[in-house]
Amino acid sequence: MAAGGVAPAAVAVGELPTVVAVAAGLGLLVALGGIWAMGRLRTRSIGVMLAVVVVVAVAATLAGVVAIIAKMIIEGPVKDFVLSVVAVGGLVGLGVAFVLSKRVVRESRRLVDAVREPPFKAPQGLPAELQEIANTLEEAYARERALEGARRELVAWVSHDLRTPLAGMRAMAEALEDGVVSDPATVARYHGQIKLEVERLSAMVDDLFELSRIHAGALRLSRARVGLADLVADTVAGVEPLARAKGVLLTAEAADAAVPVEADAGALGRALGNLVVNAIRHTPSDRAVVLRAGVDDGMACLSVADCCGGIPEEDLPRVFEVAFRGESARTPTADGGAGLGLAIAQGIVEAHDGVIGVVNDGPGCRFEIRLPLC
Template sequence: MTAMGLMAAAGLGVLVALAGIWVSRWRRAQSIGALMAVVVVAAMAATFAGVAAITLQMVLEGSARFVVLGVVAVGALVGTCVAAVVSRRVVGESRRLVEAVRSVPFVAPQGLPSELQIIANTLEEAYARERALEGARRELVAWVSHDLRTPLAGMRAMAEALEDGVVTDLRYVSRIRHEVERLSAMVDDLFELSRIHAGALRLSRSHIGLADLVADTMAGAEALAAAKGVRLAAAVEAPVPVPVEADAGALGRALANLVVNAIRHTPSDGTVTLSTGVSGGMAYLAVADACGGIPPADLERVFDVAFRGETARTPTADGGAGLGLAIAQGIVEAHDGEIGVVNAGAGCRFEIRLPPASG
C-alpha cells in the first residue's frame, strides 16, 4: 500500500508540475507577481496532492486523516499568503523602477531587491554614457560647423576675387588648394571617427614588431618635425619588445596621431621622444613631448571628441583636424588596449598599452 501511495503521489506531482509549467508559459507576459503565484500554487498543490494520496493509502481512520489533511491545507494557505506578500513587494519595486526609468534624468532608486538594484545601477550608468555621448555629438556638430564654415568662407572670397579679375595673384590658388587639402583631411578624420563609433572599424591583425612601427612613424613625421624645428628621438627597450597582434596600418595611424600632436605642441628646439618596451606584462608605445604640460582638470578629457581645453589638441593653422586623439583612442580600444596621458618632465607623456601576441 505504501508503494502504491508513493507512486500515486509521484504521478500527481508530475501532473501538477506539468500544469504549472504550461500555465507559466501561457501567461509568461504577465507580471512577476502572477508568475510567482503560479509557482507557489503549483508547489502547494503538488504537496497537498501527494500527502493526500499517501494519507488515503495509510491506515488512518476518522479524525486522524482529517488532521493530517488539515495540517497540509494550513501549510498551503500560509505559503500562499507569504507568496502573495512577497510577490506584491516585488511588483511594487518593479513599478518603482519603471517609474524611475520614465523620469528625466534617470536616477537609480535605492533599496531594491539585489537583482533589480543591479539592473537599476546598470541603467543609470548606460544613461550617463548616453548623455555624455549626446553632449559630445552636439559639441562635435557645433565644432564642425565652425571649422568648416571659416575656410569655406575664405575660399569663396578668394574664388570670387579671382573670378571677377580683382586679383591675379597665384598665391590665392595655392591658398585655396591648401584649404581644400585641410578640409579633405578633416572629412577623412570625421569619416574614420564615425566608423569607430559605429563599431565598423575592420582590423586585419598580424604579428608586428613595435620597434619597426616606431621607426616607420618617425620616418613619416620627419618632414613635419623639421619644418617646426623639433627633434625626434627614439628609445627602444633592449632586447626588442615582444610582438603584438595588431593591424599595422591602424595602429600606425594611432601612433602617428600622437606624434603629430606632440610635434605641433612642442616649441622649436624641443624634443619629441618615442619609446617602446614591456611593462607589467603589457607592451607599450609612448610619446613624450615638451608642450609644457596639460592642466590636471583636462587630463581625463583630452581624448574626448571636440574637447577644447586650455592646451587641448585642437585644429591649428597647419591643417590639423583636431580629432587625432579621439581617433587614436578608438583604434587602441579596438585592439583591446589602453591609452592614457600623464604630465611628465617638460611636457606630457601619451602611452599606448597592448597585450602581447599569444603563441
C-alpha cells in the first residue's frame, strides 16, 4: 500500500461494483429508516422533518464511505479527511435546514396570526403552498361573511314579516274572544282574515325551509326525463286561477313540445311557478304574461315575459338575492311575499346545472331559465 494510505488506482476501479452495491444496500436501509421516521414524525414541525432529510442524506453518504473503508480502499489520514468532509457537509446541511425551517415556521405563524385576527386578509410573500392556503382561506372567509350578512338581513326581514301579521291576528283573536266584535259580518270577516294570514305565514315558513335546504346543499332532486311542454302546461294549470282573478292574460308557447331535460319535475315546476306568479303579480289587468319553452343556443330555454313596466336598472342584479324586494313590494300586502321566491328559483335551477337571469324587454321584463338538454 502506498504511503499516506492511498490505494492503487487499479484496485479502486476493480472494487467499484462491490463498493457501489454495498453503498446502495446501506443507503437503502438508511432511506427506509428515514421514511419510517418521517411517518412517525408526520404531525411534528416541518423543521424536524427537514432535520430528518439532512440526517438521511449524511447517513447515506456515510454508508458509502463505510463501504469504501471496509474494502480498505482508503485508510489512515485520507479516511479521516473523507470523514471530516462528510461531517462538515452534514453540518452545513443541518445549518441550512435550520434556517429554512425557522423561515417556514415563521411564515406559518404569520398565517396563523392573520387567521386569528378577523377580518382575515391573506398575508403576502408566503411560500407558494402557504400562499395558496392563505388565498383560499381569504375567499372562504369572504364568502362566509357575505352569507352571514345575507342571513342576518333575512332574519331581520322575516321576523318583521312574521310579526306584522301575527300582531294583526292576535288583535282579531282577542276581539273575537272578548266579544268586542259580535255582528256576524265582522266576525266572519275576522275569521276569513285570520285564515288568510295563517295560509300566507305557512307558505312563508315552507319557503324558508326550502331555502335553508338549498343553502345547506341538502336539496334532494329525483331527476328524470321531463318534456318542457308538459312542465309549462302543468305550471299554467296551477296559476290559471290567479291570472283569471287578476284579469291578466296568460299564454303559453311551447314551440318544440319535445324539448327534453333531465330534471326534478316538482322542483323545476316550483321555480317556474315562482317566476309566473311574480309576473302575474306585477302585470296590470288586461295585459299579458307569456311563457315560452324551446331550444336556444343548444340549451333548453324557459322564459316568462310580463308587462311590469321594467325593473329599475339598479335592482336588476339584486332580484335573486335572499330577502330582496323592490320598493313597491316592501310594505307587506295580502299577496306580498318575503323576497324568497327568486332566491329559491335560482337555487333550484343551479342545482339542475342551469342558469337563471332577467332582462328588461319591451313592456316589461323577461326571466329566463336555461338548462342543459338531455
